[in-house]
Amino acid sequence: MKLFEYVRRGAWPEVVGYGLFVTLLAAGYYYNITFVQLGLIDLGTRLVGLPATTVSAWMGALALVTFAAAVGFGILMDRRGWSRELRTKLRALFAVLCVQFVLTMAAPHVRDPAAFGAWIVAASVSMGVGFPVTFSLTIDFVPVRDRGYVAAAATAVAYFAGNVYPLEWSIGAFSRVMAVAMVPGLVVLGALALRDLGFVDAVADNHREFGVGRFCRPDTVQLRSFAFLGPLALMFGVFFVDSLGFLRIVETPALVRSAWQSPDFSVHLLIGAVHVVGAVAAGVLYTNFDRNWLFAWVFGLFALTHLLYTFDLRLASAVPGLAGGAPPLVNPIFYALTVSFYTTLNFALWPDLSTPATIGTHSAVGVGFAGFLSTFLSTAVALYFEHAEVTLISHLSLVNALALLLFVALGLSLYGRAVYRHARAGPVTTGRAERGAHDDAPGGEP
């Protein structure tokens, strides 16, 4: 790791940059997975008194507005050159944090549907601005070599904290935790953004060395190229599969109370630990293998996870007397492993498909389209399923089928590409055969 080199050299601004980036990314993601995804459901259904389907529709709207705001601000960042200006990005992030702090404090007091809607629009815009800004900090703080491990660290911290604390999924609990966490963040980020600190100047030019992503060497990746659209489509599939499956699981008391909302703290600790293990494994794989291997692992693990869930449900439906039993913990454990895998991939992928001139747009389109638009669509599909009274087993079977299909399609497309490459290469000579064998080495680019 390059981090150890910096520590040996005593390059402390760079070392601090690692810590700052992991903290910002982990805190931002923690805010997203707890306060926004879980807290809003509680706020909308319990405090505002809206039906669950209406709240789900608002969540879909949140995803759509966030996507639009992220893409708009990402493009603006690249066109104005803000993506290269660390201080400008820190100021933008400080502004986002200020808005989110106010929104966080106000959330538990929202009582009527109009205020709820306004709150969601404001939160969506602030999050939409926050995503490209946070992701573009990668080029200032994280060398290309270490991105897999740094992404793993952010994933591990966010999910471990998210599973261990708070245990109560209520907007009040989330609001208290976030408000307390945001105060030191506001102080530090405010100082960095508004004061003339040496730290910012020391790392301000790092984007010249760190800026060109792993997959942009030797040629830069264009937004409309297959090199960008391919991973974008795959990541869209990952988020869609996860969201569609988890939306139903989280609404099934028997499944969620035996895992993510278990009264037993050791279950939370176990799931948090599995997230850490999964993130570390994903970091190692991302650093040493081509990204497609990680995609294959993610789809394969999702397929296996939903296979486990549907197996239990089929067995329970075959023997109805068993339906009240506690579902096995192996299912959420595999789910946690998979989620850590794809989150690590998501954190590292978009900066690695970008340069300092494109990171605003690429990370906004990547996170916005793959992350938020897919969530919007899966929410819509889940609502339709609910309206059509699709059973739990049918719902999860469909998600399982989708994961399997994506897994097989990815495998076939990789194999097809290899066949196409060999076919274009013409008759095999000894030298070419040796080169071909090297190309297919597991660590190489397929």
Added chain:
Amino acid sequence: MNPIELALSLVLAVLLIGAFGGEPATLQVVADGSHEFESAPDALVVAGGTATVPANESVDGSVYAVGGSLAVDGTVEGDVVQVGANVSVGSGGAVVGTLRVLAGDPTVADGASVERVERLEPTATDRSPVTALTVRLVQWLFVAALAAGFARRRPDLLDNVAAAATDHPIVSGVVGALTGATALALVVFMALTLVLIPVSLLGVLAGIVCVAYAYAVFGYLLGRRLPVDRPDLAAAAGSVLFVAALDLLGRVPLLGGTLQLALTAVGVGAVLVSYLGFSRFEPVELPA
């Protein structure tokens, strides 16, 4: 009762029925609650809850008790097979067939009639030191023969796997651990479908071969440091030393088992990332 526990119990019951030559036309399962049986199908499986054959009642078929409790106060015309469940035969109860005990301790009251009791429960103490040593020797010889064979005919395969294990232990360990965990889950769930039991057994066999291959590679690495000129003999000797050392390691509480697992994960991962040794593993090149 947990569905997975029930499924495992059912698999066990089906295997038992097959093992004891039963071909039942109908089968009934008790998974939960208390049930009394005055008559039963050809086979009754008690996987959970409590099943009772009341006094003065008779059950024609055999009863397989793999979980929960079975109380025989009446008559069972067939066999009773006990695997871990609680089985009691009351003072007025009778088992006309054989009471086969694979695991557990049945309670047979005075005055109960049991035609024959067969204890098939295997225990670790049953194995004499000579038998245990013989089994261990066969394992060592298998790994040694594998290492020697590869060292003589295809040392390049061992070199490639060894390079992955020594140059990239973390990558190999991660791949080995991940593959091991997911493959284990897959094999178990394939077995639960019953139809895929043969595929599941093949998977287990492939796993064993993979582990043996990994141990042979570690033996090969160890053999290179021994004062033996012939590479095949050195690999064989190294393998025996490695497996014996691994066995000794297992006797250290907690740490020993963890190290055993870690070494196995690294070895299996190295076998996989090097495509069974047919390719030299090279991580992707990243900017300095």
